[in-house]
Amino acid sequence: MTAPVDTAGLRGKLTADAPLAKLVWFKSGGAADWLFEPADLTDLELFLDRLDGRLPVMALGLGSNMIVRDGGVPGVVIKLGKPFAGITVEDDHVLSCGGGAHGILVASTARDAGIAGVEFMRGIPGTVGGFVRMNGGAYGREVSDVLIDCDVVHADGTLVTLPAAELHYSYRHSDLPDGAVVVRARFQGEAGDPAEIGARMDAIGEARENSQPLRTKTGGSTFKNPPGKKAWELVDAAGCRGLTIGGAQVSEKHTNFLLNVDNATSTEIEQLGEEVRRRVRDHSGVELEWEIQRVGRV
Structure with a gap:
């Protein structure tokens, strides 16, 4: 090739x-x-x-x-x-984070530096580049609440710095162009007590442990929460808890998670998600939107 x-x-x-x-x-x-x-x-x-x-x-x-x-x-x-996973603490409680930095490392670096406001990243699996693109969030906060700007390399190799306002954030969405690669982002925090920050992070970690199937082959939160509703409640009410197609299953612990329990193909996982959407639509009239990014050739 x-x-x-x-x-x-x-x-x-x-x-x-x-x-x-x-x-x-x-x-x-x-x-x-x-x-x-x-x-x-x-x-x-x-x-x-x-x-x-x-x-x-x-x-x-x-x-x-x-x-x-x-x-x-x-x-x-x-x-x-x-090479893209570094995190530095700047003046005025600003965190400068590489696009490949893990959310839990961002949160723990902030804690150690006495910077509050990004504890929620402890609860998001993934890296800064993905958070910025999808306006990642958890436990009442999201990236749009703290992002100052980000450095992005466009598909033609051009490096630009985009202020948060130019991303036109909405729920789990930004206007970042396809093909753009987030290589660095700066987040605005505030002064905080490391012990109190750590306690909030521990509470987030415990809540995730108790409610989500963390030690499984999963894709995280599958569907966006419709306005005023919880996706998992709609999925559960439609009778989808534990539903399977091939090797894919709706989690019994948290019904907004799909699992690969038995060598599932991606086709089976996506088909299961579409079946869940159909059942929810038939039961409640709500059209669930995918939160998980689905990429590639069918």
Whole structure:
């Protein structure tokens, strides 16, 4: 397979026909046509500049809220690793976080620095890049409440800084263009007591442990909460608790989670989600919207 760009001078790893199942929480799905793991920001800019938008580009963090379809992902998947996972504490209680930084690490870094306001990230599985794109949130707060701005590399290799206002956030949505890769974000916190911050983080961790199927092959929260309603309550009322298709199952612990319990294909997982949507629509008249990102060829 001929590389999509001239690889001279690139320091990252470019892989053809790269399996993605091992990189996503559902542990299912096909391969990426190409997977690029840049060595650093300069390497990413050079790669995308050479690609110049000729192929679709998709960023991948922890793969915690994603179904990769069995037909694989066309174009190039960008996987941000350790070079993009750094977190620094700046003046005025600002956290500058790499796009590959884990939410729990952001929250714990803030705690240690006496910065309050981002404890909710303890409850979101995933990385900063995904949070920024999807306006990730939990336990009453979301990224739009704390984001100052973010550094983004567009699909043509152009690096820009976007203020939060330009992302036009709404519930689990932003206007960040397809193919744009979030490489850094700055969050505004406030002064706080580390012990009190830690206690709030512990409470979030305990609440997740008690209510969510954390040690399973899952994609996290499956459907968005409709206005004034809870998705899990609608799913439960429609009789979907424990429902299965193939190796996929609606969690019995939290009905807004789908599980890969027996080598499910991504097709089975997505079909199960659509069956849940149908049953909820028939029972309550509510049209559930997917929160999980579904990508790739069917």
